[in-house]
Amino acid sequence: MSEASDAVVERLPGRRGQQTRRRLLDATSTLLEALPYRDMKVVDIAREAGTSPATFYQYFADVEEAVLAIADEMASAVGPLLASLVTASDWTEDQGWAASLRVADGFIAVWEAHRSVLRVIDLATDEGDDRFREVRTRLLGAPAEAFVAVVHRRSGAAPFADAGVLVSMLAHVAAHREGLEQWGATSAELRQSLARVILATVTGRAAPD
Amino acid sequence: MSEASDAVVERLPGRRGQQTRRRLLDATSTLLEALPYRDMKVVDIAREAGTSPATFYQYFADVEEAVLAIADEMASAVGPLLASLVTASDWTEDQGWAASLRVADGFIAVWEAHRSVLRVIDLATDEGDDRFREVRTRLLGAPAEAFVAVVHRRSGAAPFADAGVLVSMLAHVAAHREGLEQWGATSAELRQSLARVILATVTGRAAPD
Amino acid sequence: MSEASDAVVERLPGRRGQQTRRRLLDATSTLLEALPYRDMKVVDIAREAGTSPATFYQYFADVEEAVLAIADEMASAVGPLLASLVTASDWTEDQGWAASLRVADGFIAVWEAHRSVLRVIDLATDEGDDRFREVRTRLLGAPAEAFVAVVHRRSGAAPFADAGVLVSMLAHVAAHREGLEQWGATSAELRQSLARVILATVTGRAAPD
Amino acid sequence: MSEASDAVVERLPGRRGQQTRRRLLDATSTLLEALPYRDMKVVDIAREAGTSPATFYQYFADVEEAVLAIADEMASAVGPLLASLVTASDWTEDQGWAASLRVADGFIAVWEAHRSVLRVIDLATDEGDDRFREVRTRLLGAPAEAFVAVVHRRSGAAPFADAGVLVSMLAHVAAHREGLEQWGATSAELRQSLARVILATVTGRAAPD
DNA sequence: GATGAATGAGGTTTCATTCAT
DNA sequence: TATGAATGAAACCTCATTCAT
Numbered sequence: 001m002s003e004a005s006d007a008v009v010e011r012l013p014g015r016r017g018q019q020t021r022r023r024l025l026d027a028t029s030t031l032l033e034a035l036p037y038r039d040m041k042v043v044d045i046a047r048e049a050g051t052s053p054a055t056f057y058q059y060f061a062d063v064e065e066a067v068l069a070i071a072d073e074m075a076s077a078v079g080p081l082l083a084s085l086v087t088a089s090d091w092t093e094d095q096g097w098a099a100s101l102r103v104a105d106g107f108i109a110v111w112e113a114h115r116s117v118l119r120v121i122d123l124a125t126d127e128g129d130d131r132f133r134e135v136r137t138r139l140l141g142a143p144a145e146a147f148v149a150v151v152h153r154r155s156g157a158a159p160f161a162d163a164g165v166l167v168s169m170l171a172h173v174a175a176h177r178e179g180l181e182q183w184g185a186t187s188a189e190l191r192q193s194l195a196r197v198i199l200a201t202v203t204g205r206a207a208p209d
Numbered sequence: 210m211s212e213a214s215d216a217v218v219e220r221l222p223g224r225r226g227q228q229t230r231r232r233l234l235d236a237t238s239t240l241l242e243a244l245p246y247r248d249m250k251v252v253d254i255a256r257e258a259g260t261s262p263a264t265f266y267q268y269f270a271d272v273e274e275a276v277l278a279i280a281d282e283m284a285s286a287v288g289p290l291l292a293s294l295v296t297a298s299d300w301t302e303d304q305g306w307a308a309s310l311r312v313a314d315g316f317i318a319v320w321e322a323h324r325s326v327l328r329v330i331d332l333a334t335d336e337g338d339d340r341f342r343e344v345r346t347r348l349l350g351a352p353a354e355a356f357v358a359v360v361h362r363r364s365g366a367a368p369f370a371d372a373g374v375l376v377s378m379l380a381h382v383a384a385h386r387e388g389l390e391q392w393g394a395t396s397a398e399l400r401q402s403l404a405r406v407i408l409a410t411v412t413g414r415a416a417p418d
Numbered sequence: 419m420s421e422a423s424d425a426v427v428e429r430l431p432g433r434r435g436q437q438t439r440r441r442l443l444d445a446t447s448t449l450l451e452a453l454p455y456r457d458m459k460v461v462d463i464a465r466e467a468g469t470s471p472a473t474f475y476q477y478f479a480d481v482e483e484a485v486l487a488i489a490d491e492m493a494s495a496v497g498p499l500l501a502s503l504v505t506a507s508d509w510t511e512d513q514g515w516a517a518s519l520r521v522a523d524g525f526i527a528v529w530e531a532h533r534s535v536l537r538v539i540d541l542a543t544d545e546g547d548d549r550f551r552e553v554r555t556r557l558l559g560a561p562a563e564a565f566v567a568v569v570h571r572r573s574g575a576a577p578f579a580d581a582g583v584l585v586s587m588l589a590h591v592a593a594h595r596e597g598l599e600q601w602g603a604t605s606a607e608l609r610q611s612l613a614r615v616i617l618a619t620v621t622g623r624a625a626p627d
Numbered sequence: 628m629s630e631a632s633d634a635v636v637e638r639l640p641g642r643r644g645q646q647t648r649r650r651l652l653d654a655t656s657t658l659l660e661a662l663p664y665r666d667m668k669v670v671d672i673a674r675e676a677g678t679s680p681a682t683f684y685q686y687f688a689d690v691e692e693a694v695l696a697i698a699d700e701m702a703s704a705v706g707p708l709l710a711s712l713v714t715a716s717d718w719t720e721d722q723g724w725a726a727s728l729r730v731a732d733g734f735i736a737v738w739e740a741h742r743s744v745l746r747v748i749d750l751a752t753d754e755g756d757d758r759f760r761e762v763r764t765r766l767l768g769a770p771a772e773a774f775v776a777v778v779h780r781r782s783g784a785a786p787f788a789d790a791g792v793l794v795s796m797l798a799h800v801a802a803h804r805e806g807l808e809q810w811g812a813t814s815a816e817l818r819q820s821l822a823r824v825i826l827a828t829v830t831g832r833a834a835p836d
Numbered sequence: 837g838a839t840g841a842a843t844g845a846g847g848t849t850t851c852a853t854t855c856a857t
Numbered sequence: 858t859a860t861g862a863a864t865g866a867a868a869c870c871t872c873a874t875t876c877a878t
Contacts, residue, residue: 014837016838041872041873042872042874043873052839053839053872053873054874055837055838057873057874057875058837058838063873119335123332126332127245127246144392158395158402160392160393160394160398161389161394161395161401161402164382164389164392164393164402165382165399165402165406168382169378169381169406171381172381173378176377180369180377183353183373184369185367186367186369186370189367190370190373190374192367193367193370193371193373193374193410194374196410197374197378197410200405200409200415201402201405201406206409209365226861226862229862229863250846250847251848252846260864261864261865262848262864263851263866264862264863264864266848266849267862271848432841434840434842435840435841459867459868460868460870461867461868470842470843471868471869471870472843472844472845472871473841473842473843475870475871476842541750541753544746544750574836576812576813576816578807578810578812579807579816579819582812582817582820583800583820586803587795587796587799587800590795590796590798591792591796598788598795601771601791602791603788603791604788607787610788611785611792611828614827615792615824615827618824622833624827643858647858668851668852669852669853670851678860679859679861680851680853681854681855681862682860684852684853689852
């Protein structure tokens with residue numbers, strides 16, 4: 001029943017192959033949450049995916065390539081999302097505070113959902129891997145540029161520096177939320193502290209009492 | 210006749226041993242700047258230090274232990290320094306802006322000087338290593354608590370959250386200064402953006418024009 | 419079409435793997451006869467088997483595991499054999515002496531054929547290895563219990579002690595036959611001395627002149 | 628205060644050296660009871676003796692040499708003792724049974740007291756070490772020759788074979804007494820079973836009821 | 837497409853052993 | 858005499874990676 005239709009789609013690995021590839025990526029994701037990136041062995045991924053190492057090599061050149069694929073998927077979905085939080089908001093007058101909170105919440109939620117991949121992207125970038133740097137740029141560049149656009153309106157602003165500082169802060173706080181809470185900050189306070197900095201930086205105004 | 214004096218010194222490695230240990234630590238430091246942490250092999254450290262792997266194992270159980278020693282030394286020196294930047298400043302009136310700039314500069318300078326160790330501390334902590342987490346806490350906890358003390362005076366503040374957000378921001382921006390500059394922010398703008406957030410968070414006041 | 423049959427066989431290593439495993443076991447056996455157990459290196463076994471150390475580790479966790487497999491095979495074959503020498507004999511009247519000689523000869527022959535494995539079993543057991551103790555128990559327990567059964571008939575017997583003493587004696591003399599002969603006992607005399615003790619212990623009767 | 632007297636005794640390692648040597652031998656003995664022979668490291672012995680490895684090498688070429696020294700001391704004391712049990716006994720008539728029991732008890736007691744050294748002697752001999760074989764011969768040869776002398780009187784005896792079998796049996800049962808008891812034989816039964824064999828072999832007579 | 841099997845290559849780690857003090 | 862310190866040499870063991878099926 002599939003012979004005919006196959007002929008059309010068949011370039012690149014066929015459906016079975018695609019499934020295997022998917023299983024491998026999912027296995028990689030799963031392990032990423034349990035293990036330090038550098039401890040992930042091809043054997044483990046293969047076992048987790050229910051295949052053999054040899055099969056892994058039919059789809060990826062090495063572990064990094066698989067992880068990169070995951071990171072890439074994530075960045076493509078998340079970058080625009082983060083940007084839209086900034087862009088789609090109304091930063092004038094009394095809407096600004098709500099917008100700031102929304103942005104803070106958005107970053108926190110994204111890091112909550114993708115902590116392990118995000119960590120690897122940071123790590124690999126810091127270690128000088130350019131493929132990951134590119135992903136990171138796509139991911140954080142999106143909201144950063146969105147900030148540039150809106151900050152621009154504030155007088156006395158240095159748009160790139162301000163936007164960069166905001167995104168750095170948001171990313172780092174979101175990544176270490178748990179630690180900060182253990183240290184003494186509550187979840188509610190954190191989002192407010194973030195929002196306060198966002199609002200002040202974007203609009204120059206202080207938060208409402 | 211020697212019993213008494215011996216008892217005091219005898220347990221520690223003698224001078225020669227101390228020198229070797231030092232050489233190994235220095236070699237570790239050096240390599241840390243050139244290589245991803247996880248790629249550092251005992252063999253390499255030993256060679257760099259001009260000894261053999263066997264000798265390395267007389268002083269450290271593994272690479273991590275050597276790196277930890279370095280991180281520890283650094284944290285002991287740098288933590289108090291960062292704290293003093295905050296504590297020793299006058300945050301009242303027209304001195305606040307200068308204080309904010311000094312803090313921003315301080316963080317940037319510290320990261321400039323110890324980038325590679327700081328990176329490893331982050332990485333290892335993120336991967337769940339508790340010994341590094343302890344170091345990290347000593348390092349960032351010092352300025353964080355200093356911020357808590359001064360932020361406390363501001364009305365409507367959430368001292369722990371505010372302090373945590375500040376330190377996160379400073380650490381992350383300092384760590385990624387280079388990237389931010391390549392992206393479009395100048396060095397001068399970055400310190401001003403940081404200082405603006407610091408001043409607003411600590412005192413509630415805006416920066417002077 | 420293959421689901422059903424696969425399920426049965428699939429878990430075990432295929433024929434090729436079985437062959438390799440066999441080659442490794444044979445190599446282990448061979449070396450066991452030439453080297454002290456503790457001096458057997460994985461490298462040597464692998465070389466003797468015509469493979470690499472890495473291959474060895476696909477089949478055994480360490481040298482001990484390979485040796486244990488050999489010991490196990492041997493014990494499964496030899497234990498019942500020794501037991502049958504005792505059980506299948508007629509110990510009444512004039513058949514007893516022939517039976518005793520047969521048992522003595524059996525032990526000597528078994529030790530002749532498996533000297534090196536038997537030595538390792540003893541050594542490892544003495545050093546407290548429980549897996550080898552279990553093998554040893556299977557091996558010597560079989561004839562020992564056979565003796566218990568027949569000794570039982572003798573009046574004034576202490577079946578377990580008598581059987582234990584007999585098996586100990588047989589195992590030790592068989593293991594050191596060569597040394598005893600160098601010292602002055604002939605092969606023919608030894609089997610007779612053993613047989614004399616066996617007959618007396620099992621039946622209470624003395625050997626015929 | 629010691630200058631004068633020293634001059635007389637000083638050849639060979641002086642008193643201090645002798646003490647150190649003794650400490651090393653004692654440490655070796657101690658470890659021998661806790662560890663498989665092949666796992667004894669020079670470092671461990673040195674630490675146990677409260678010195679350094681370098682010191683060990685001033686007295687022994689390797690671990691084996693130290694163990695050999697211990698084995699040698701033991702054999703010199705124990706060999707004659709075992710022989711005297713046989714030689715000094717009265718094997719005639721009604722004294723024979725008591726003599727047999729005394730011999731059995733003697734072997735058991737000796738193995739109880741020196742189990743670990745005796746085990747090493749066996750092991751090393753089996754592995755072909757001639758220095759240990761020599762010790763073993765001194766140790767077991769003594770009682771064996773004593774048996775030869777007394778067995779000689781029995782008609783139809785094969786003195787060397789009989790003696791060899793007796794000593795083998797005694798040594799092996801004594802060495803594995805614990806195992807045999809766990810298996811079901813009581814201590815009291817074992818000495819009687821042994822004595823029965825001894826008496827029958829030496830005198831041709833059966834034990835009294 | 838999938839995978840059992842094999843292995844080169846390389847880092848880890850442990851010790852026995854030797855000096856210089 | 859005693860010993861801190863250093864190290865050569867060996868095994869260990871693990872993986873990434875490749876074929877042949």
